[in-house]
Amino acid sequence: MASDTNTTDNKALEYFSRVNREKIDRIYAAVIYELAVKNRCTEPKLTAATLAKEFGVSTRIFSAVMNLRFNTSFNNVLNHYRILQVTYMMKDSRNKELSCDDIAFACGFSNHMTFYTAFKHETGKTPSVFRNETQTF
Numbered sequence: 001m002a003s004d005t006n007t008t009d010n011k012a013l014e015y016f017s018r019v020n021r022e023k024i025d026r027i028y029a030a031v032i033y034e035l036a037v038k039n040r041c042t043e044p045k046l047t048a049a050t051l052a053k054e055f056g057v058s059t060r061i062f063s064a065v066m067n068l069r070f071n072t073s074f075n076n077v078l079n080h081y082r083i084l085q086v087t088y089m090m091k092d093s094r095n096k097e098l099s100c101d102d103i104a105f106a107c108g109f110s111n112h113m114t115f116y117t118a119f120k121h122e123t124g125k126t127p128s129v130f131r132n133e134t135q136t137f
Helices: 002-017 021-037 048-055 059-070 074-091 100-106 112-123 127-134
Strands: none
Touching: 021 048, 021 059, 021 074, 048 059, 048 074, 059 074, 074 100, 074 112, 074 127, 100 112, 100 127, 112 127
16 A cells, blocks of 8 residues: 555656646645635535636646645545535534534535545544534524
8 A cells, every 4th residue: 555655646746846836836825715715615516627727737737736735635625624614504503403414515515425424534523423512502
């Protein structure tokens, strides 16, 4: 497995070396801006290919930047921002009538299993346990 990781890292470094530092920094900042500030993480159909095209770079370069700057894939970064939205909504008493799945779908998840897997990975808890522990209403 270590050789697979090294091969992946070497490929990412190869692509990364083809892009100048300024462009890498622009892509990195643009991803954060799009997901966190513009809240595009809630778009169910948002993909790495979509953003790469919007940023005017290949998906390979985009993925290399994601792996090297975020140390993970675009999908993991996207899920991170979605889970932040989910946890915020779960804590908000105005959403007490919404189910965990309703909140997940409102935050961009389009698949129940993907949501539960990402939530558990990010928080260490299931959505219902997290919600029960953090409810203030």
